[in-house]
Amino acid sequence: MAENVLRLENVTMQFGGVVAVNNLSLEVNKGEIVALIGPNGAGKTTAFNCVTGIYDPTNGMISFDGKTIVANHPRGKMKKLYAGENAKRYTGVRTVDPTPDQVTKLGIARTFQNIRLWKSMTVFDNVLTAKHMRARQNVFSATLRLTYQEEKRMREETAALLEEQNLLQYASDLAVSLPYGLQRRLEIARALATEPKLLLLDEPAAGMNPQETQELGEFIVQIKNKYQLTVFMIEHHMDLVMQFSDRIYVIDFGRLISHGTPAVVQADPKVINAYLGVSE
Amino acid sequence: MKKKNKAELWIAFAAIALIYVAVAILEQTMDNNHIIFTVLKKGAIYSLVAVSMNLLNGFTGLFSLGQAGFMLIGAYTYSIFTMPTAVKLTESVYKYYEAAVKFDTGIFVGLICAGLAAALFAALIGLPVLRLKSDYLAIASLGFAEIIRAIFQWDVLGPVTNGANVMRNYLDLTDVKIPFTDIPFPPTLYVFLAAGVCIALIVLLINSSYGRAFKAIRDDEVAAEAMGINLFKHKEMSFVISSFFAGVSGALLAMYQYTVQAAQFKAAMTYELLLIVVIGGIGSISGSCIASFLYIAASEWWLRGLDMGKFLGIDAPNLFRSGFRRFVFSIIIMMIVLFFSRGLMGDREISFAGLIRRFNRRQTAGATKGGGIDG
Amino acid sequence: PAATTTDTAAADQSASGNPVVKVGVYEPASGDNGAGGKQETLGIEYANDVSPTVEINGTTYDVQLVKVDNESSNDKAASAASTLVSAGVSVVLGSYGSGVSIAASPTFEAAGIPCIGITCTNPQVTEGNTHYFRICFLDPFQGTVLANYAFSTLGVKTAYCLSKLGDDYSGGLVNYFVKAFEALGGTCVQDTFPDGNSDFTSYINNAKNSGAEVFFSPVSTEAAQLIIDQAESQSLGMPILAGDTWDSNVILQAAKGKNVDVTVTTFYPEGANAEFDSSFKEWVNADATRLANNGGDDTVAAVTAMGYDAYFFALEAMKKAGSIEPAAIMEALWSTTYTGVSGPIALDQVNGDAIRNTAYVKHCNNETGAWDALPPVTIG
Amino acid sequence: MLDFLHANLSYILSGISVGGQYALIAIGYTMVYGILRLINFAHGDVFMCAGLMMVYLSTTLPMSVSIPLVLVLTVLLGFLIERAAYKPLRTAPRMSVMISAIGVSYLLQNAALYFTGGLAKVYPTIPWLSRTVTIWGSTTKMVTLVTPILTIVLVVLLSLLIKYTKVGMAMRAVSKDFETSRLMGIRINTVISVTFVIGSFLAAVGSMLYFTNYASVTPISGGMPGLKCFVAAVFGGIGSIPGAVIGAFIIGIAENIIKGGSSIFGFGGSGWTTFSDAFTFALLIIILVVKPTGLFGEKATDKA
């Protein structure tokens, strides 16, 4: 049995009356590419946001590499509001509520549904800045250039990374001036610069045509192997999902409705009803 | 590419050195009471605050309007610390109170303490305020500045702050001595040195890994946080550092002005600084400096004649009466804002290579487009 | 490192061919004290019109006024002062408002230029300075006069004192008033209002609720107008007392026809010198701008008379110095004497303050909108 | 309790009155912010200019003419400011527009300074409004009683306009998305102008009520009320009209109670008044710390 890298256990995220993620449990194993699919508004992005610390889930536990990184149970106002499953289950657990940067530091990096590059920065600086987190320096030593060697190392590594992604020729261009597809690739390169073990991709192929989507899939496999990553992605392009993922989780209204290998999921009537539709 | 950068850096150094030499020579040869020195001193001090404000507003994207408050803290800390104990105790300044601070320090220690006091305060108010977004942050920081001003005017603190009355007789620019001697240090040069060192530190910071992190926060907070940049830590850092330098510049302003009073550090002062930062170009250090000098020179020197009956040789006491200067000045500002909506420099810096390139271009061909400014 | 500026001053020549001596007029034309500053400046201008030249050591000089607006603001003081220094003035007159005088003092000191305070009454203006002189009485004196007046003449035991936060003038005067009033056995309730405040109703209610019998508020004329207006609408019901700033036709206009009782102390009461009054009125009425600067009518403000005296006092000092060198004038000022429309002026040898022991008391007549003179008060 | 209220009625009365005047100005801030995301720093100065116009017009014209004329001219001023100083910067960075607003504020103040010669101008008495009335032993001007009523009537009218009319709907649409509004055929410049016209109109009404209370107008008369009203708008959640009104009343009343603090609560001496403005800000900061977008502010959701 493969060891699991990411594990969600009964995760629930409630906004006021809306339960965006409802008692969701899933696992992502080391070295896998796992896809999360489901209709619009099913709660996929919300689930990602719970993992990365942007939201603080209402209930449930998330562990990464065997360590609990998020844990919560209904408190305060939520206590009255939330009466779903497992409401009491985690009351004894110490709540863990990391900020996104802490999660990233643990080794989870992500990309965004709508590209979020740093607009005023060059391609090079976008990647270089992502290395800031792991740099060994403080504000004084950095300002007074006492750690110039560290800076030099960061620059060399950035250049190497860009070289690898075939982005080096754009190094001094503004990130936003790149074509869309390259921006996606740059966003992934930036995420890699944080030296992650797990990469979360939110609709990496949005706005790409089938051909570009195909290339993207190959690219993901390539970096996964090279950096020994685990990949967890949200996607609506079924060609990409079915061809490249090892396993698929399907959610609807925040709940898991199906999971398994692409073949299994594709044939599941629940999934066809809620998501895929009947192909003509 | 690397080589060209190096060369440019050296040219920049040379140019800055040249400015210093020019100031030193000017001060040795010209009458020291000429208004030009007022402009130079105040301009240098405003450059420092403007740059520190730019660090926060321009580079970190935190829209804060608390600058005047931090300058106030710096100015008061400096004046309280450096006012000779004898003066404090002789009633001449603390007329209505018994001075409570019974020690004094030198100028250097005073300046550092001024910065530290402002930084400390910034660290405290940063905790609640930095959670707020854009305009809410602006108004909250403006509010804090007003609260600080009220506290410094409070008569209960009179023994320390002299209530709402002026602080004076502390060590000012005339008390600066050349180290280990009793020879007075040229005051304008001193202000230039002090402000220059501070600005240099800010520039080094901005070009370091931390500076990039600040810019990342400005461009996209969510992405910055997702890439492992601790938002609060970095915002607080930028806020504290910016306030430190605002405090130092407050102290320099106190030195230059000979007297300080809390009443002067009003919201209007912050607006004025914001105006300078934007006119210079948000995110441009050299822009802030140039705008500071131009702003001070125009408002306090070049346009004075508009107020005093005679301007550019035209004698028209009825038109050029009191208030006309400010009227004209505000029209000029509006023009700049409307026609250079990104400021004089945009977010670029002056670059000597750019200047040279422009110069060459003009000499060789008729190419007109492009500026002397460059990334 | 460099020499002083006077060589440029001496080199200037006017149209008449006479050499020129420049006199700096360091006064506010805007801000809180704009109205007072303008009236003070009018006195100087009038004097300059009356006597545009001065004979020093046999040479006739044209006196040229160099005016700068200090905007009633301490932070503008230093650069306004540098403007004068830069223009090469030999002596500076002003300013109305003590704060700006204190703030500009070091700039003038550094340039070695003597200054003559006209109506700035705060002791700190001249204290410890050898270059700042003054031709009016001081706040400790004025405060004592007002306290005596309130305690003895009005017979009140509790006073409500309102000053502006961060204003040296009102803060100082209230302080001396309180000291004197409490020494006499009275009690004081103190309050301050912040900059930019225009709602005085709460302060008036505070005064009423505090059980005070007199409302002492030696603040700027801007605030005074508001106080008078709101005192009426809130039925203050006690006399208002103030210092020299309120001696202004702005106050008269505000109080005319209102149910308020205003008494002020001042440097000069209109009518004390009929000749000066009438010729000044003629001069003011001759020009619309002057009239506007005087607040719209031809009332003679005390500060105007003082400005007039200050000008001649400065000329006197130049004559005595026999030079237009600032240093020489500064030296000569200590021993200059002059009898002006506001009385004889001589300076003490400690701080260079005028030796004056008389303050004039005026009461506002709400029907005629003019000042009624009360007997002057002399102390010491 | 009743006695306490009775004794301090005058503070509360003037608080309510000031609050009403603040509300009329605060609405201008909040509406412009709602539509342009712009802190219109010049709004307080428009208010001051309305005061000065009244001073100058009433010297030659009767009240029945000057009052409507002031309303019209102020509206025109607001309209011109928008066209000259903000419209050219529609696509410029947000900060530039704000600086333009600060610039206009400077310009208006300095123009007023130049033309008035920096002297305070006595505000004319508007006959009926200035009458003194006595209620329950406290004397006050008629305007104190009129202000809150007038304010509430105007605010209700305004809310109806925004909620139910076509131009109101357009305003709400434009405030979210210029480009798409244009695609719908909305003339955004017209809609923005309407916003400024309404804001300036209310400022003009506010100026009549305010200066009737405070007798004189100076070039900086707009500064402090402007800042306070902006605080009121933020307090209530900038962009929200009811928020601005409630914020304004809270600030007006709190401010007057604080000024009367030593008398009402019987301790503290002049410390209360030293901090009267500071208190306003402290209140604001407390609200913002608890509710980062003000009392009725929309939540800024930034989804990842």
Next chain:
Amino acid sequence: MSDTILSIKDLKVNYGGIEAVKGISFDVPKGHIVTLIGANGAGKSSTLRAIAGLVKPKSGVIEFEGDNIAGKDTTAIVSRGITLVPEGRRIFPDLTVYENLRVGAYMRKDDITPDINWVYELFPRLKERSWQAGGTLSGGEQQMLAVGRALMSRPKLMMMDEPSLGLAPLIVRDIFSIIKEINKRGVTILLIEQNANMALSTADTGYVLETGRITMTGPGKELLVNEAVKAAYLGT
């Protein structure tokens, strides 16, 4: 052959120094569905934005019903009967579904009730949610609203910019059947899609855009089987 409603001649669009559209020409016949496909950044959106007047074209002619509308004001253009369903839906989040539809008919002075009923008929989902604020709808619902809103102005020409972006496969199919439905009612449609398969099988005519230029054209069904198109846009 039916007459041409929109005719583009040598259109160029620049952003600062960047040339996004480098001189393209094409016609849209009345009553047809025409689609533009092409890689990211090919200039598809820029073309539509130029037609709608949201960007000023650098040069070229945009003829709508015989008049040149290039460079005209957006309001003037949309009042002629052109409408754009913008990239990313852009519904007004604070307005209710009903108000969003009303804003869509902002320029009309006549009775809009029949049109609202028509939209509700097309999208019964919107009728259920008519009092819900637009911002709280799900992505698919928002897309329906954006289309409905565009219909409210009774357009002669409806331009859609990637209506299927980010939608679940099920909804994507819905959207395309709705496009056909609208077209049947007489509205000419100019469609941009990344989902080239769907777009080409729906459209009467297709154009392929590459870095600001048109490189191929033909009936949708033909392009669908074209080898070059297949290789570049349809994947394997």
